[in-house]
Amino acid sequence: MPPPANARPSASVELRATALEQFASVGFAGTSLQQIADAAGYSKSSVLYHFASKEALLEEVLTPAIDRLEAILEVFLATAETVESRRRFVNDFIDFILEFRLELHTFINQSQSLRGIPVIDRAGVLIVRLSDTLCHGEASTEDRIRFGIALGGAAYTLVAGMTFLGQEIAPADEIRPALLVVVTELLAPVTVRTTPSRK
Template sequence: MPRQTQEQLSAEIVAIAGRLFGSQGYGATSVQQIADAMGYSKAAVLYHFPSKDALLGAVLREAAARITEIVDDDAARSGDDARRHAVERYVDLALTRSELGALLDLSGRHAELHALAEAGMRLRELLRADDGQDAGVRVDIALWGVMFTARFADKHDAVRAAMVRAAADLLDIKD
């Protein structure tokens, strides 16, 4: 088996840290637990990230990058086509990274939250159909509902389809 590159190893550390922070909570997760989950030493993890706080920052930056990709990918689309595609990609992100909803709750004090909040606001604006307060409330409920549902959903196509349909209905996205 070929050795992982430094970039691949860092990405694996971030993914495992994110899952553990999301499932156990940031305070209850130690760097040693992250290392144990990877089969590496604590020193190896700390070589890539000097502290648990630095790991949380990396997890939040990665989440912001994924949401930014959703928005940027839909820049060439317009109207309901862009909104539906963004909903589908957001549901996919939520289902593959179900810990993100929990991370948003625990990361309010972290400096990296700004980038995640900015990416979220860009997605929120993409999904709004109009400037009314009602539209903003529907978007917020759809985004949070998808993240909450993904934390507890079985990861299969029927759930994904139901989540996309429910979010699209709430956002009044036409087929």
């Protein structure tokens, strides 16, 4: 029987977490199995015992995030679009971003160089669907740009940006409302500003 869930994390869990950090900060190509192994306190052979290959490790690391994003999109597609449903979607989306910042950053900023890897391609079509959905069909350049900036901007800000712009990452409960305002402004621009004028 597996330990009662409060034992120390298993090797494969530790390795996944370590690998994710490395992939997000140094890139997939820039991360060696040796680095991952050293950082997690195992040997390179151990990494390859738990994961068939470096690529397979990437897949296992990213899959939960893609699954979650897919689920969010399905929910949004399943209901008729109203101002309310769109607002709820943006909310879910921000939860997703905050929970999976490292995964998001990884496949946002490296999808082009990792084409052909199944999980990356899945993420690619998912993002296109997201984009099409939010701009419902008729796709003005500005709408596309809004979506792209929100997506890429959030991915950058929450991983790379915060680490040296704001020297320390602000706590999630401070980031969330600010992120909500900005992303809402980008993705649901019809909505009236919810905060009083800044400054």
